[in-house]
Amino acid sequence: MTTLNDKLTQLAKAMANADESACAQSFEKFCQENFQELPLPGENKLFDQAMWNASQFAPLSKGDQAIVKKVTGNMLEAINPVTVGVANAVATAAAASEKSVFVLRELVGQARDSAASIWQDMLSAQQWQQMVPAGATRGVGAQLVSLGTFERTVDDVRIQVNLGWLIDDNNLRVLLQAKDNDDNAIPQVEVRITENDRGVVFSRMTNQDGAMVAPAVKVGPGQYQIQVFWSDKVVETPFFRI
Numbered sequence: 001m002t003t004l005n006d007k008l009t010q011l012a013k014a015m016a017n018a019d020e021s022a023c024a025q026s027f028e029k030f031c032q033e034n035f036q037e038l039p040l041p042g043e044n045k046l047f048d049q050a051m052w053n054a055s056q057f058a059p060l061s062k063g064d065q066a067i068v069k070k071v072t073g074n075m076l077e078a079i080n081p082v083t084v085g086v087a088n089a090v091a092t093a094a095a096a097s098e099k100s101v102f103v104l105r106e107l108v109g110q111a112r113d114s115a116a117s118i119w120q121d122m123l124s125a126q127q128w129q130q131m132v133p134a135g136a137t138r139g140v141g142a143q144l145v146s147l148g149t150f151e152r153t154v155d156d157v158r159i160q161v162n163l164g165w166l167i168d169d170n171n172l173r174v175l176l177q178a179k180d181n182d183d184n185a186i187p188q189v190e191v192r193i194t195e196n197d198r199g200v201v202f203s204r205m206t207n208q209d210g211a212m213v214a215p216a217v218k219v220g221p222g223q224y225q226i227q228v229f230w231s232d233k234v235v236e237t238p239f240f241r242i
Contacts, residue, residue, distance in 0.1 A: 004037055008046040015050060024125060027051065101223055102240040104165050107134065107145045119147060122238040128152045131160070143167045152235050156181045159189075159228050159235055165242065171216040172202075174226065178210040185210030189230040196223035196239070 011030050015023045027050055031038060038047070102122060106115035116134040123130055132149035144164050151160040162175040172193065178186040191212045193202040201219065206212045219242055226237040 004034065005044075005046065007034065008044065008050065011050055012046060100239070102238055104145055104147075104240055104242055107147075108143070108167070119238070119240075123150050126152075126236070126238060128237070132162075144173070147240070154233050154235060157186060157230065157233070161226060161228075161237070163226065163237070166216070169216065170219060170242070172214070172219050172224070174212070174214040174217060176206065176212040176228070178206050178212075178228075178230070186230065189228060192227045192229070193217055193219075194225050194227060195219075196225075198222065 007030070011026060014026050030050070100122070102119050103115070106112070107119075112135075119134050120130050128150045129152065130148060130150050132146075134148040135146055144166055147163040147165075149160065149162040151158055153159075158179050158181070160177045160179075162173075164173040165171070166173060174191065174193070176189075176191050178189040180186060185206075185208065187206050187208050187210060189206040189210070189212070191202075191204055191206070191214075192200050194200050201224075202214065202217045204212050204214060221242055223239050223241050225239050228235050
């Protein structure tokens with residue numbers, strides 16, 4: 001009979017030879033297949049190590065961030081005074097979170113291919129499917145950094161987003177389509193562009209065709225995210241920095 005430790009040993013070997021994306025995907029698959037017997041943090045060193053390795057390559061969702069913040073807060077309340085080790089751990093976690101923000105300018109320079117791959121991995125981690133890959137193209141009189149076309153399906157709603165950044169004008173270009181499983185348009189789906197410090201900088205609803213077109217949303221330096229709301233559901237893109 002295969003025990004959880006046997007499975008964890010196999011997982012550790014698989015993750016040791018995998019690239020960053022495959023490492024995160026292997027751990028996620030393991031958790032889904034063994035969700036009824038997963039140990040609590042601190043109960044199994046093999047599981048803790050696998051979780052830590054995978055977490056370095058998979059950005060946290062906003063829901064996960066809220067859970068981590070709450071659990072960390074409870075831990076800090078239980079420790080009085082806060083030890084140097086805990087303080088260092090919090091600082092390390094903050095630095096890791098900062099690195100998970102995609103920098104658009106990386107798609108302009110020599111690291112363009114690597115940056116495109118990172119963006120697509122971040123989308124995949126948030127369950128977005130890449131339809132047209134990211135890349136840098138030159139438009140008429142302006143350079144456009146394209147984050148491609150990507151979609152995500154939640155229940156019977158399919159959200160498709162085309163996102164680009166017009167460098168010369170510092171504008172975001174957003175095209176969004178919302179449809180159900182029968183390809184019927186879904187109106188009154190709210191699309192927001194939020195900036196980390198300033199909050200919502202743009203908001204618009206899809207029309208009767210289930211479309212929202214924003215060819216030039218003026219943005220300045222900052223850390224942005226696209227959020228889509230309908231009914232009691234919300235989907236978000238990874239954060240990107242301009």
